[in-house]
Amino acid sequence: MKKEDLLHLEKLMSFLAAHFIRKSSWKDVSKSEWMYIAGELNRLLLEQHRKLRIGKDADLMGANYLYEHLIINKLKAYEGKKNLAGASTPNLSKLNRIVQVLGYDNYFDFINSHKEAFSFNDLKIEIPKATVNTKLLDELVGFWYSYNRNLPDNPDKINEERIWRSSVEIYRSESSGEYLIERSGGDNHKYYGKITAYADYVFIIMNSNTFIRQRHFISRLKDINEKLKQPGYKLSEMHFISTCISFNQEPIALFEIFQKVNNTRNFVADSISFLIESKELPASVVAHLKNTEGSRINYR
Numbered sequence: 001m002k003k004e005d006l007l008h009l010e011k012l013m014s015f016l017a018a019h020f021i022r023k024s025s026w027k028d029v030s031k032s033e034w035m036y037i038a039g040e041l042n043r044l045l046l047e048q049h050r051k052l053r054i055g056k057d058a059d060l061m062g063a064n065y066l067y068e069h070l071i072i073n074k075l076k077a078y079e080g081k082k083n084l085a086g087a088s089t090p091n092l093s094k095l096n097r098i099v100q101v102l103g104y105d106n107y108f109d110f111i112n113s114h115k116e117a118f119s120f121n122d123l124k125i126e127i128p129k130a131t132v133n134t135k136l137l138d139e140l141v142g143f144w145y146s147y148n149r150n151l152p153d154n155p156d157k158i159n160e161e162r163i164w165r166s167s168v169e170i171y172r173s174e175s176s177g178e179y180l181i182e183r184s185g186g187d188n189h190k191y192y193g194k195i196t197a198y199a200d201y202v203f204i205i206m207n208s209n210t211f212i213r214q215r216h217f218i219s220r221l222k223d224i225n226e227k228l229k230q231p232g233y234k235l236s237e238m239h240f241i242s243t244c245i246s247f248n249q250e251p252i253a254l255f256e257i258f259q260k261v262n263n264t265r266n267f268v269a270d271s272i273s274f275l276i277e278s279k280e281l282p283a284s285v286v287a288h289l290k291n292t293e294g295s296r297i298n299y300r
Contacts (some may be wrong), residue, residue, distance in 0.1 A: 005089055006078060008111050012095070013070060015110075016041075019102070022171070026075065034067035044101035061094060103270065113189070125196045125203045133197040136224055137172075137179045139235045140195065140202070143261040144168040146183065147285045148242070148254045149276075161276040163289055167269045168258065170195055181206060183215075184271040191215060200224045202238065215244040217256070236260045257285050 013026035020037045023029055029037075042060045049058040070090060078087050092107060099110040146166045167184045181204060183191040193206030193215070204217035217240040227233050238258040245251055259282065261267050274281050276290070 003084060006074070006084065009070065009074060009090060012099070012110065013075065022174070026071065031067050034071060035063050038063050038066050041098055041101060045097065048101050059097065065094070125194055125205055127198050130198045133199060135228055136197040136202070136221070137195070139228060140170050140179070141172060142170060143264050143267055144170065144258045145261060146256050146258045147281070147289065148256040149289050162273050163276055163281055163286065164271065164273050165281070166271040167267065184269060213245045215242055217242045255289070257288060259285070
């Protein structure tokens, strides 16, 4: 195993730590947490197996594979050493299986997609002399689906009406206290960003760390501060204007609907393109996105 291989493995293990338990480094993860992550990966492997209708049993990893084989015998055993003589390369087949259930083609695709670490510090949303509405931001924490009518990437289907659904997670950083957002995108890439609120306005800025694409969002939740005072009130939907680079590489403005996901058991952390007639789409979303001529914003 070369030094570069060890650095790549570190990147994967830190990615797993951040993805499953919101810890920034593999060094901060306990043995029991690695066993939990292994269990989650096996669950995804079984799910993938069922979807592909593979006849033979799924090739799962042992509960201690991540901790014993990769952390103890690789990362900790050779941490800080210049001489890696005797260090064997991790099983590439198993590394491929791990990253494939996370949306990558193979281990090399994962490495190429993460050549540079994403830095939230590159994103700034600041409005001088205004107070951040943390009560509203706390209400936004959780899982959402976002819906929009984007331009199709295939010019032959330009008249085919489709709605693009993406998964969104909003959470508060334990280290900085900022509110962060992660969103799925096409071609297995992701957006990472910051979300903030002033008065009844919500602002989002997101970058992709795989290619040149940035997204900006703005929404107004009219009278939200009064609504949040009402007993039992829950914010379940937001309407945004967003800007980004479209699938055909042109700058566009979109109308987007965010809907809160209360039952996360069947939450799909991916982006999916649906025909506008699909039964999987909420009827209210379809009705609103179909109305391209009318007033698009619904200030709630």
